[in-house]
Amino acid sequence: MKQDIILAGVGGQGILSIAFVIDSAALKEGLMVKQAEVHGMSQRGGAVQSHLRLSEERIFSDLIPKGEADLILSVEPLETLRYLDYLRPEGALISSRSPFVNIPDYPDPEKILSAISQAGRHLLIDSEELARQAGSSRTQNMVMLGAASGLLMVKKENLVEFIEILFKPRGENIVLANLKAFELGRKAAGLLAGKK
Amino acid sequence: MEKEILLGDEAVALAAIHAGLTAAYSYPGTPATEIMEYLIKVAAKTGGLKASWSVNEKVAYEEALGVSFAGKRVLVSMKHVGLNVAADPFMNSALTGTNGGLAVVVADDPSMHSSQNEQDSRYYAQFALIFCFEPSDHQEAYDMTRCAFDLSEELGIPVMVRLVTRLSHSRSSVEPGAARKENELHHGAGQDWTLLPVNARRRFKILLEKQAELVRLSEESGFNSLVLNEDDRSVGVIASGIAYNYVRENLRDIRRGPSLLKIGTYPLPQKLVETLVRHVDTVLVVEEGYPFIEKNLRGTFGLPGKILNGKLTGHLPLQGELSPEIVRAALGLKPLERLKVAEFEPAARPPQLCQGCPHADTFHALNRVLQDYPGANVFSDIGCYTLGAFPPYRAVQTCVCMGASVSMAKGGAEAGIFPSVAVIGDSTFGHSGLTPLLEAAAAKTNMTVIILDNSTVAMTGGQPSYASGESLLRMIEGLGVPKEHIRVIEPLPKNLEKNARVIQEEIDHNGISVIVAVRECLVEARKKRRSG
Numbered sequence: 099m100k101q102d103i104i105l106a107g108v109g110g111q112g113i114l115s116i117a118f119v120i121d122s123a124a125l126k127e128g129l130m131v132k133q134a135e136v137h138g139m140s141q142r143g144g145a146v147q148s149h150l151r152l153s154e155e156r157i158f159s160d161l162i163p164k165g166e167a168d169l170i171l172s173v174e175p176l177e178t179l180r181y182l183d184y185l186r187p188e189g190a191l192i193s194s195r196s197p198f199v200n201i202p203d204y205p206d207p208e209k210i211l212s213a214i215s216q217a218g219r220h221l222l223i224d225s226e227e228l229a230r231q232a233g234s235s236r237t238q239n240m241v242m243l244g245a246a247s248g249l250l251m252v253k254k255e256n257l258v259e260f261i262e263i264l265f266k267p268r269g270e271n272i273v274l275a276n277l278k279a280f281e282l283g284r285k286a287a288g289l290l291a292g293k294k
Numbered sequence: 295m296e297k298e299i300l301l302g303d304e305a306v307a308l309a310a311i312h313a314g315l316t317a318a319y320s321y322p323g324t325p326a327t328e329i330m331e332y333l334i335k336v337a338a339k340t341g342g343l344k345a346s347w348s349v350n351e352k353v354a355y356e357e358a359l360g361v362s363f364a365g366k367r368v369l370v371s372m373k374h375v376g377l378n379v380a381a382d383p384f385m386n387s388a389l390t391g392t393n394g395g396l397a398v399v400v401a402d403d404p405s406m407h408s409s410q411n412e413q414d415s416r417y418y419a420q421f422a423l424i425f426c427f428e429p430s431d432h433q434e435a436y437d438m439t440r441c442a443f444d445l446s447e448e449l450g451i452p453v454m455v456r457l458v459t460r461l462s463h464s465r466s467s468v469e470p471g472a473a474r475k476e477n478e479l480h481h482g483a484g485q486d487w488t489l490l491p492v493n494a495r496r497r498f499k500i501l502l503e504k505q506a507e508l509v510r511l512s513e514e515s516g517f518n519s520l521v522l523n524e525d526d527r528s529v530g531v532i533a534s535g536i537a538y539n540y541v542r543e544n545l546r547d548i549r550r551g552p553s554l555l556k557i558g559t560y561p562l563p564q565k566l567v568e569t570l571v572r573h574v575d576t577v578l579v580v581e582e583g584y585p586f587i588e589k590n591l592r593g594t595f596g597l598p599g600k601i602l603n604g605k606l607t608g609h610l611p612l613q614g615e616l617s618p619e620i621v622r623a624a625l626g627l628k629p630l631e632r633l634k635v636a637e638f639e640p641a642a643r644p645p646q647l648c649q650g651c652p653h654a655d656t657f658h659a660l661n662r663v664l665q666d667y668p669g670a671n672v673f674s675d676i677g678c679y680t681l682g683a684f685p686p687y688r689a690v691q692t693c694v695c696m697g698a699s700v701s702m703a704k705g706g707a708e709a710g711i712f713p714s715v716a717v718i719g720d721s722t723f724g725h726s727g728l729t730p731l732l733e734a735a736a737a738k739t740n741m742t743v744i745i746l747d748n749s750t751v752a753m754t755g756g757q758p759s760y761a762s763g764e765s766l767l768r769m770i771e772g773l774g775v776p777k778e779h780i781r782v783i784e785p786l787p788k789n790l791e792k793n794a795r796v797i798q799e800e801i802d803h804n805g806i807s808v809i810v811a812v813r814e815c816l817v818e819a820r821k822k823r824r825s826g
Contacts, residue, residue: 108643109645117465121299121465122299125297125298125299125467130466130467131299131465131466131467132464132465132466133464133465133466134460134463134464135463135464135465136407136463137324137325137327137328137408137463137755142645142646142647142648142678142681142753143643143645143646143647143648144643144644144645144646145642145643157466158539158540158542158543158546159539159540159542159543159618160460160461160464160466160536160539161460161540161617161618162618163543163544163617163618163619163622163630164617164618164619164629164630164632165629165630165631165632166618166630176640176641176643177640177643179638179640180640182633182635182638183632183633183635184632185632185633186630186631186632186633187631187632187633187634189633200643200646201641201642201643201644202685203641204641205640205641213635213638216635217633217635218633218635268824
């Protein structure tokens with residue numbers, strides 16, 4: 099069994115934090131992990147992505163081949179669209195619906211959402227609102243991780259454990275906000291999936 | 295020892311520590327930065343190890359040579375273009391030889407994710423006549439780095455480990471080995487390390503005589519492997535470093551695919567290459583970076599009676615990094631089926647200066663003044679501020695290499711450009727801006743240097759700067775810039791008019807001026823606040 103995930107977003111949105119939590123949970127469960135990420139210039143407010151590969155068998159390429167990704171998990175809707183050609187035909191999209199506008203030619207958000215809606219199995223999450231409910235606008239990444247948690251091949255309790263470990267140095271309030279964000283995302287995904 | 299998930303860079307760093315490392319030196323540069331970041335973290339926790347950022351790569355390399363001279367093990371790491379800066383000591387260190395093991399870790403950046411070119415460091419290893427490892431994955435990054443130290447001591451030459459972005463910045467699990475102790479202090483032999491012609495000639499001869507042994511070691515290395523397909527002799531593949539992974543990603547069952555030679559060491563394992571070439575009709579070379587192996591094989595006359603495919607024949611692109619898809623096509627396999635979607639070309643989202651970045655305020659003031667000078671040119675340098683080339687600023691016109699802004703502004707001024715302005719960050723100034731400013735001050739060149747002092751190396755994640763604050767001002771004065779033409783501004787929106795006036799005054803001054811724009815990097819200030 100394997101799972102190939104494209105994580106997407108804008109520099110500063112905490113893509114690598116999502117990756118850390120999934121990686122660590124996977125290692126704990128004895129899975130093989132490879133995760134390619136972006137550092138340096140691109141992190142300055144530009145498009146960032148991470149290729150995260152989990153498998154019970156040896157993983158060769160650090161990059162996911164186009165057509166192999168099982169899931170795109172994105173904290174920003176425009177960024178979601180950048181990686182569609184990585185998805186396998188039955189692949190799934192879990193995307194934030196909250197645009198991060200820092201370019202002058204940002205497209206009409208409705209058009210973006212409609213393009214996502216046409217792309218097979220998808221789930222759109224209002225990560226901005228849920229992060230606000232969790233107590234910090236900076237927790238959108240954990241909202242999205244929560245929303246995807248039901249689809250991941252790692253266990254929920256292990257994800258939660260590493261969210262705690264990741265944010266512990268920043269104090270208890272930050273840990274609680276991120277855990278709440280995770281739960282809100284998870285619940286929202288469950289409700290949305292239930293509606294279909 | 296227990297498995298842990300590490301970046302490729304971190305796997306190298308951990309291996310160096312386990313190999314009995316005494317000291318490590320580096321200058322920040324993507325994708326090599328995280329090697330030193332990891333070492334500094336460990337050094338802070340455990341003590342003993344000397345791990346610190348150097349003022350530039352040349353200095354780093356020379357510091358490393360000093361450690362090796364003293365018989366201790368040392369690591370020097372840098373990005374590919376950093377080795378250009380360190381090329382002088384690097385080339386000569388192959389002649390001085392090493393006493394304590396010296397591992398040179400160079401991270402190339404094919405596709406130029408964060409670089410000015412995609413030069414391939416394997417050419418440098420070949421140029422210097424030293425041994426080079428090219429890991430394909432994290433475990434090899436660890437194992438090869440450990441071997442690099444042993445081999446450096448065994449052969450008495452520096453050994454290179456060549457990384458590429460996709461390994462440096464990818465995470466995977468590594469199973470470390472047992473740690474070894476540090477070496478004892480033991481001086482190098484002075485007559486070997488004093489490269490006067492009489493010694494250098496003797497040392498070069500010794501280096502040349504070692505070459506056959508290097509090839510033999512490469513041929514015997516367990517990091518290379520050859521699988522021959524006895525049933526199908528049509529095609530053989532030579533794949534090195536992470537390119538091997540892209541081949542295996544597409545050919546998971548190795549017994550059914552073409553004959554495959556995996557290369558992880560240089561000089562090339564000649565006998566293995568020869569065996570593969572003899573075995574097949576067509577050879578495909580898959581390598582990340584320049585067509586290094588391919589050119590070595592092709593020579594001037596090619597391989598008589600064989601077809602050699604690779605980057606030079608267009609089977610793989612000469613530019614940019616490889617990917618599983620690109621290699622798949624070169625292997626003659628049809629693309630994987632993908633999700634069918636409506637065409638939607640998402641608007642590009644290039645990197646940009648952070649909201650409220652001090653550089654933006656400096657650029658606004660500079661643009662305000664220069665709009666009255668159609669003949670002006672702003673020479674710039676390497677750092678976050680290079681993003682000032684993009685809209686909405688369009689404030690700078692060059693970015694070449696570390697420190698080039700100051701030297702190019704002098705050359706530009708001497709050719710007749712007015713105003714000739716240099717824009718350079720504090721750390722880049724410390725790296726390579728001091729020497730050209732020394733010269734420009736002596737020549738009283740009519741130019742204006744703007745040093746953006748945000749007190750950190752921001753682009754690579756906030757490493758310390760050697761040329762910042764009060765000491766930066768004293769350095770500028772010490773280099774011979776007249777005190778009345780060293781001006782300090784605070785780049786803030788409310789100071790726009792005031793700052794533009796200062797820039798105007800210094801452009802009006804017929805001679806050398808330096809304006810220091812002082813305001814801390816926002817990202818770093820935020821980090822400091824968070825960590826209390």
